[in-house]
Amino acid sequence: MDYRTVLTTCAYCGCGCGLYLEVLDGRVVNTIPCKTTPVNEGKLCVKGWNIHEFIHSPNRLTRPLIRKNGALTEASWEEALDYTAGRLWEIKEKHGSDSLAFLASAKVTNEENYLIQKFARAAVGTNNVDHCARL
Amino acid sequence: MNEKVKAKVKELLASGRIKGFWGLRTMQGNIGPFLFSSPDDLDELVVGDRERPGDTRYPLNKLLVNLARCYPEEVFGVLVRGCDERGLKTLYSWNQLNPEKVVPVGIACPQELAEACECLKPFPDEFVAGEKAEGSEFVSVANVESLSLESRLEHWLDQFAKCIKCYGCRDICPVCFCKECTLEKDDFIHTGDLPPENPIFHLTRAVHMAGRCIDCGLCNEACPADIPLRTLYKKVADIIDEEFHYRPGYGDPKEKSPLNILGEAPKH
CATH class of the missing domain: 2.20.25.90 (ADC-like domains)
Incomplete structure (x- = not known):
């Protein structure tokens, strides 16, 4: 025991x-x-x-998932990050920085939240930063 | 008070009489529930008087019930005040704990706490530390009852309207052990509403406390909206006492709650 x-x-x-x-x-x-x-x-x-x-919920995500042909499919971290970065870039180029928004999280550290707003403002160029509670 | 409890628990653990002892411990500057399993761990055992007597009480009986369900053959010790002992007796009478598998270590509450709690019996039958204080009347109940019926209803409706439906009153309650809870059933309560259906949600819980509530007041302390639940349940306990001459946890644990037996209806 x-x-x-x-x-x-x-x-x-x-x-x-x-x-x-x-x-x-x-x-x-x-x-x-x-x-x-x-x-x-x-x-x-x-x-x-x-x-x-x-x-201990069985519904927790343990691997990155990418939607392929309408179905969520397990992917490697490398593939998932490449895909996400590529799509963010495409959307930004096509529709402008303010077409993207970033939701920070209460489940991570202050430093990680600092990084996401820095990424939004400095790398992407938008002030669309909000909190996960407004998801 | 701590030293006398420590000595008793040390003896129980060292002799092998108990597998573990449910008490409170200072951990990282905070006080919380802890299962002591070795006589060497007892240095930081406390009884829950941090700044004021009894200001850090926890539902140790509830933790004991959960553990006993997984380890029914083991004997556990538990720190009890008067209210906790009433809780144990009530849990015995509802077959949620086996009295042969529980060794209570009692402490008596000081007068200050007895009065703050309006506790009828602020000490367990046997205790190793503390002095027996005088029981205190239910002043809060008398205060509400001095209001007119109309103002009384208004008072409770206003109180219940503050509810954020955290279910904390149920979750912390040592005698709330049902697997299915009416408060989560759409057939009885509109579960999607906030504040919850007023006054049905709270009156449902109050009715379920009849013949069960042992007046520990942990619900009151856990309420983020400061609803005086303890006053409400004290009144419920008074009604049960008047109608059935029964107060949960005060008598023989072999005695069943009057609401748990089919008998004659009270005569009016």
Whole structure:
């Protein structure tokens, strides 16, 4: 029997609520809000309460997928990145920089969010940057 | 208080009487639930009095139930206050825990906490630390009842309208153990509404707390909208006591909840 309570931060939005994940024999089985984290003081929203559910979900993406002939098909990272960069370039050339938009994420670090806005503004040339909550 | 609890838990773990002990521990500057499995881990055990008595209580019984379902043959210890012990007894009577597999280690709450909680019995039957405090009346219930019926309804409708439907009151509740929950069934509640159907959503939960709620107040503490749920459920408990002379967790755990048996209807 291996049971642990692991203190972590909710990854659903940018609030940063503190919570404990209950881990039983290597599987995350439950969520308990942390009473002493100042952001949430023992409270959570419905998403936070259920954050353990997505961790072992069979619906999680584990490989890049590209839609080919209408069906999502597994692809290598190299192929997926080449395809995405190529299409971004094409759209920008054809329709202009403001035809593209970039959605940052609450699930990544500040530094990664900095990079995506820098990429949007400096590399692509658009101010169309928004948050994943408005997806 | 911590030292007396540590000594007791150390003895239980060292003797092999229990496989693990559900308590609270300081971890990375925060206090949270922890399953102690070795007498050497006990240095950071705390009872949940951080800045004020009882300000960091967690639903340890609920964690115990979840673990006991996976390891039904093991014996676990658990830190209990008066409310937690009522929770254990209620879980025994609803067959959610086997009393032979649970070793409670009791602490008595100080007067300050007993009054803040309006707790009728702020101590378990047996405790290793703390002093027995006086039970406190349900002042919050009396305050709401002093309002006219119309203002009382308005008060609760206003409170329920704040709900963000996080289900936190249910999720943290030590005696909410149903596999299927009415609050998620479209046949009973319009589950897509926010705020949830008012007052049906909260009154449904209140009715389900009848004969079950052990007045621990964790729902109240977990509510992001500060809805005084504890006051509502205290009133529900009063009604059950008046009608059936039963308060969950105060009597013999072998006694069934009156709503769990078919008997005579109350006479009016």
